[in-house]
Amino acid sequence: MSAPAPLSFGVPQGSVLGPILFIMYTKPLSTLIQNHSVLNQSFADDTQLYKPSPPAETHSAIQTIQTCITDVKSWMVDNKLKLNDDKTEVLLCKKKNATFPSPQPVSVQIGNTDILFSPSARNLGFTLSSDMTLNKHISLVCRAAYFELRKISTIRPTLSSQTTNTLVCAFVLSKLDYCNSLLSGCPLYLLHKLQKVQNSAARLILKARKRDDATPLLHTLHWLPIQARIDYKLSTLCFNFFSGSSPAYFSELLTVYSPARQLRASSDGRILTIPHTKTKTYGQRTFTFCAPTQWNSLPLHIRHSQSPQAFKRALKTHLFKKYNP
Structure with missing residues (x-):
């Protein structure tokens, strides 16, 4: 000392x-x-x-x-x-x-x-571009994730599947999930780049060949695909809003739906207002639009879950069935 x-x-x-x-x-x-x-x-x-x-x-x-x-x-x-x-x-x-x-x-x-x-700047780990697109951010995420996958692959012969899964979740999937709520409304061709990273990670864990179909591998690992993970994050943030655990600056972005007339569905109490947008490219990519849209699409019993643990279990089961019919 x-x-x-x-x-x-x-x-x-x-x-x-x-x-x-x-x-x-x-x-x-x-x-x-x-x-x-x-x-x-x-x-x-x-x-x-x-x-x-x-x-x-x-x-x-x-x-x-x-x-x-x-x-x-x-x-x-x-x-x-x-x-x-x-x-x-x-x-x-x-x-x-x-x-x-x-x-x-x-x-x-x-x-x-x-x-x-x-042309772009890094903000708390998320790359913002002046043209309001996510190309730069997703390219950097994919590059960093593939770098971690290559490092894990060099020691894969000495690792068990469980240990490899732990390393992949810690160093690869964490990069795909970071700030992924901002990817809502993102063009499908960009999400496909992230999905390819997740598919490669699944093949590495289960020792599958490069051209093997990744869908059954994701099912075996019980992983949600990229789009489902985005829906999961949006839904969780909305649940936190209703449970009162969201910070004030976040709660200001969401509004509980209040119908002008008393309807049968008005007794729900857990429906969010979806704002009107003029453009699909920008307006329908905002959190204030995507989050209420995703939340309102959930079944009633999930939206009225009593605890965060029960909500997350029911939500993952719902999304798993939705994206793996």
């Missing part, structure tokens, strides 16, 4: 009090950002700014962001903090057919640094 040293201020790195005290220390930052009519989210020492606007007002939105960041830098200097200009990433998210006023913006100025718009 190192010798004791006096601590004049702050807390030691790794202390359990560190995250709590840091949140208290940076609490005024959120109010400062909101004064510029800019949305924000914070996670540990990472702060994200959002400014939605129509394409015609893009330059005005960028100017607002720049002014906000300037004030944030001043606040950080006054509070003995430092903004890493070179680690800042900027995304200009837009539809494919969106047109911007000339000249088209290409960067945001932060201090003395011009930050060029990035």
Whole structure:
């Protein structure tokens, strides 16, 4: 152990009090950002700014962001903090057919640094693309999953099937399941890439040949296919909403259905409102649309399960039968 040293201020790195005290220390930052009519989210020492606007007002939105960041830098200097200009990433998210006023913006100025718009950025392990597609994220997930599969395959002859299953679930399926609720409404050709990874994992565990049909292998392992795993995650999040275990920022995305007239089905009480959307490509891929749609499609007895354990058991059985007729 190192010798004791006096601590004049702050807390030691790794202390359990560190995250709590840091949140208290940076609490005024959120109010400062909101004064510029800019949305924000914070996670540990990472702060994200959002400014939605129509394409015609893009330059005005960028100017607002720049002014906000300037004030944030001043606040950080006054509070003995430092903004890493070179680690800042900027995304200009837009539809494919969106047109911007000339000249088209290409960067945001932060201090003395011009930050060029990035085609994609990593957000808590999920890769967001400026064109609002999931191609980049799914490609990275598949690459990482295949890398883990290759490593496991090198030692597969020395492992039992149970041990291999444990390793695959820990290092491969965990990557496929991470943030998979965001994949709802994703084009089938992209989900097929993830399904191929899962099929390869099943063949590795059961020592099947490369061209063997993976469907009976998934059935043997009692694995849900990729689309079913997405439905499982969406349904579980909705159940948490009704059980009151969801955080406030998540609960704001869902609304319990309240019929205008008393109907026979209105006594259910566990039906969510499905919002109207104008576009299928973007509107019907949102969580506020996909989650209620999936939840309302579940049988009544599953939606009214009394405990999370009973709900998950019934849900997996239902999805297993649905995707393995």
